[in-house]
Amino acid sequence: MELARKETSSTIPRRDSEPQPGGDPEQTDIKIRSRGVERRFRGGRGRLPLPGRLRRRAADGEVHALGPLDLDIATGEFCCLVGPSGCGKSTYLRLVAGLLRPSAGRLEIRATSPDPAAMIFQDYGIYPWKTVLANVRFGLDVQGVPRKEAAARARDWLARLGLTDFADSYPAALSGGMRQRVSIARALAVEPEILLMDEPFAALDAQLRTILQEELLAICDADRRTVLFVTHSLEEAIVLGDRVLVMSARPGRIMAERVPPFGRPRSGDVRNSPECAELKAELWHLLRGEVEPPGRGSE
Numbered sequence: 001m002e003l004a005r006k007e008t009s010s011t012i013p014r015r016d017s018e019p020q021p022g023g024d025p026e027q028t029d030i031k032i033r034s035r036g037v038e039r040r041f042r043g044g045r046g047r048l049p050l051p052g053r054l055r056r057r058a059a060d061g062e063v064h065a066l067g068p069l070d071l072d073i074a075t076g077e078f079c080c081l082v083g084p085s086g087c088g089k090s091t092y093l094r095l096v097a098g099l100l101r102p103s104a105g106r107l108e109i110r111a112t113s114p115d116p117a118a119m120i121f122q123d124y125g126i127y128p129w130k131t132v133l134a135n136v137r138f139g140l141d142v143q144g145v146p147r148k149e150a151a152a153r154a155r156d157w158l159a160r161l162g163l164t165d166f167a168d169s170y171p172a173a174l175s176g177g178m179r180q181r182v183s184i185a186r187a188l189a190v191e192p193e194i195l196l197m198d199e200p201f202a203a204l205d206a207q208l209r210t211i212l213q214e215e216l217l218a219i220c221d222a223d224r225r226t227v228l229f230v231t232h233s234l235e236e237a238i239v240l241g242d243r244v245l246v247m248s249a250r251p252g253r254i255m256a257e258r259v260p261p262f263g264r265p266r267s268g269d270v271r272n273s274p275e276c277a278e279l280k281a282e283l284w285h286l287l288r289g290e291v292e293p294p295g296r297g298s299e
């Protein structure tokens with residue numbers, strides 16, 4: 001993608017402290033534009049049991065979860081979001097998905113379809129009572145895709161993710177890695193313009209995580225999509241992203257951004273490069289001050 005390629009060089013491009021909203025001012029093909037986007041919550045997370053620190057915040061009335069956030073994401077760009085726990089990463093994804101509305105600011109999704117985003121969660125989000133094939137077909141059925149075409153497209157995605165032999169199995173019979181593949185196949189089958197991934201590999205062991213990262217790289221190289229990927233793993237962000245966005249502690253803002261110095265197509269082997277190690281150290285240095293030490297209180 002243009003932005004990433006232009007900035008690829010032997011040194012890691014820096015855009016410290018005051019990143020341009022959206023990075024490259026010449027970049028006009030914007031898919032997601034955020035201007036002054038904020039989100040506040042009132043009264044905690046419904047009736048969910050909250051740990052003490054969060055319960056105290058909720059009792060105070062309002063949680064300023066995110067922003068103001070100025071950010072442009074280009075069409076076809078793979079953006080990784082890293083930041084301390086509770087800084088509003090998932091909240092931003094839910095805003096882009098249209099599951100939440102901003103409390104202030106303007107969030108523009110420049111989509112060509114009425115339902116442009118698909119979301120993949122850490123806990124798979126697949127239906128246990130449906131077979132693998134039916135899960136992958138689900139979004140296509142909802143879109144009203146004719147039965148034959150839906151079945152063919154679903155089977156194609158099953159094949160791409162190595163799930164053909166499990167088409168008639170139920171999720172309970174699958175390993176965690178397989179379930180996450182089903183979840184990815186289901187999201188991609190509807191060919192979303194925007195793919196939102198919220199720590200999708202966090203529950204997997206290190207080997208499976210590496211394999212699924214490779215698969216995601218291959219899928220995105222074959223078929224460029226706009227991707228927003230939330231992760232706590234700096235290495236994962238560097239290996240996958242055209243751009244790594246570093247968020248401050250809550251209320252989250254974009255504090256810095258870095259462009260991993262790797263082109264496309266890209267192999268997961270870049271994780272073993274000195275550039276990856278250098279960038280990881282730099283990102284950790286940026287983040288360290290934002291990560292709240294245990295017991296420092298809620299504010």
Ligand SMILES: Nc1ncnc2c1ncn2[C@@H]1O[C@H](COP(=O)(O)OP(=O)(O)OP(=O)(O)O)[C@@H](O)[C@H]1O
Nearest residue numbers: 041044045054063065084085086087088089090091
């Ligand atoms: N529905 C809600 N009601 C009240 N508070 C909420 C709600 N959703 C999120 N929050 C609060 O907003 C803040 C940001 O939450 P969010 O889940 O977006 O953070 P995050 O960066 O994704 O965290 P993590 O990395 O731990 O998943 C947190 O303080 C959280 O408790």
